[in-house]
Amino acid sequence: MQDISLQGQVAIVTGAGGGLGRSYALALADAGAAVLVNDTGGALDGQGGERGAAQSVVDEIVSRGGRAVANTDSVASPDGGESIVSQAIAELGGVDIVVNNAGILRDRSMGKIDWDDFQSVHDVHLRGSAHVSQPAFRHMREQRHGRFIFIGSSAGTFGNFGQAAYGSAKGGIMSLSGIVAIEGERHGILSNVVCPIARTRMTDSMLDDALDLDPDHVSPLIVYLASRGNAETHQVFSAGGGRFSRVFVGLTDGWFTDSARTTANDIAEHMGDILSTEQFSVPANAADEITALAKRLENHTATGGR
Ligand SMILES: NC(=O)c1ccc[n+]([C@@H]2O[C@H](COP(=O)([O-])OP(=O)(O)OC[C@H]3O[C@@H](n4cnc5c(N)ncnc54)[C@H](O)[C@@H]3O)[C@@H](O)[C@H]2O)c1
Incomplete structure (x- = not known):
């Protein structure tokens, strides 16, 4: 079988300045895609911003012979989403692939919800995914081709104690991807969800040190779903530690x-x-x-x- 190639295609990866997003951006670039690396470079709760995070992943891609540009807009506003997509079109020549990966954590249980935190988490995860996807969807509709990969979580599919905002935002993302898949099919636009399990700054304190959960174990699925050869849409996958599974609502x-x-x-x-x-x-x-x-x-x- 010939290696899957993304040559000539443009990918946007949000939140790609570190963790899983960095791994996705490198894997997409290694497969031949030009990549817009977006990241505000904030702390885990979204505060602050080390603006160099996106640029350092761009530098890595370029040093491996790839093509990439950095973007530091926040996905949390509709303007941020528009600006990310316009930059990809202006500087890389289009948008074929969107990986909605940016995320923050502000965990609270149901009884202790802080409404500002709840809104911030939904603004980045659920609304953020929609803010980037709408302008990208419009562009893809015109070119009659596109691949969306939304990043979900087991907290959204199966639920998790103490994650009322995060889990509900991730559940919403799963539904949003389903709608994009249904509405996109007639335009050649496919949409899927990947729920990763990997050791990053988001999960390090929750995972047993002995488990080999490298973010790179998830990336092959992202590259496959991004490719023109992929025909799957409206699916939800779980990936981590070398295990790839389907999650479904029956x-x-x-x-x-x-x-x-x-x-x-x-x-x-x-x-x-x-x-x-x-x-x-x-x-x-x-x-x-x-x-x-x-x-x-x-x-x-x-x-x-x-
Ligand atoms: N690590 C896991 O096991 C796991 C499990 C389930 C889901 N996820 C999801 O995977 C994604 C990546 O998480 P990670 O584990 O790599 O953690 P991470 O904190 O390393 O990555 C998230 C990235 O998003 C960026 N970001 C935050 N707010 C942003 C904004 N408004 N605009 C643009 N970028 C922003 C951060 O700066 C960070 O680089 C997240 O959506 C997370 O919820 C991770």
Whole structure:
């Protein structure tokens, strides 16, 4: 099999001044893409800014023979998103790939939410991903090609104690990617989520030192999803330590009854059937679920509920 090449393509990686984003930017550049390396260079909670973080990754890419430009705009405002995309178009000639990776942490449990922190976390993760993606989507729609990779988290897919703002923002990102995938398909735009597990400044204190969780273990999936050869869209992947998996939202076949006569007691009695994952489907979109339900209703009526 020929090596996957991103030659002639332009990628934006947000939050790429360190950690996972740096690894994605280097891997995309090694595969031939010209890369806009965005990073405000702030602390883990988003405060402050070491403006040189993005430039130092650009220098690394250039020293390896690649092409890259630095950008220090914050993804947290719509203007920042516009400016990141316009710079990629003006200085690198377009946008084919967007990796929405920028992130901050301000962990609080539900009972202790601080609303300013909640908003800042959503502004960077959820709104930030949308701020960059909207101008990029418009550009990709015109050129009839594009690849979005949104960065999720197990805190968003499965939930995690103490991460009300972060987890809900990451959950929203998963839904946003799904909408981009559904709306983008007719324009040649594909969108997927990667939920990484890697040792960075964000996770170092939570991970066992013995685990080999290098950010570079995640990057091959980013490069594959960014490539023209990738046909997957509307998927969620988990990647870390050399393990690559699919995460999905499924719908159990559940328990089907005559709705007019169902009581709360019936629900209690059949909760096991409702929850059983023995038979399930993965609807492609909301309409898919309704079509499947309509079919079951038709069958139910045709067989007189038998
Ligand atoms: N490390 C993991 O195991 C893990 C797990 C799940 C999800 N993630 C996600 O992966 C992404 C990268 O995280 P990381 O672990 O490499 O941590 P990190 O702190 O090293 O990377 C985040 C980067 O985003 C930048 N950033 C923050 N606010 C920004 C803004 N407003 N505009 C532009 N850049 C901004 C930071 O300066 C930083 O370089 C994050 O979205 C994080 O939530 C990481």
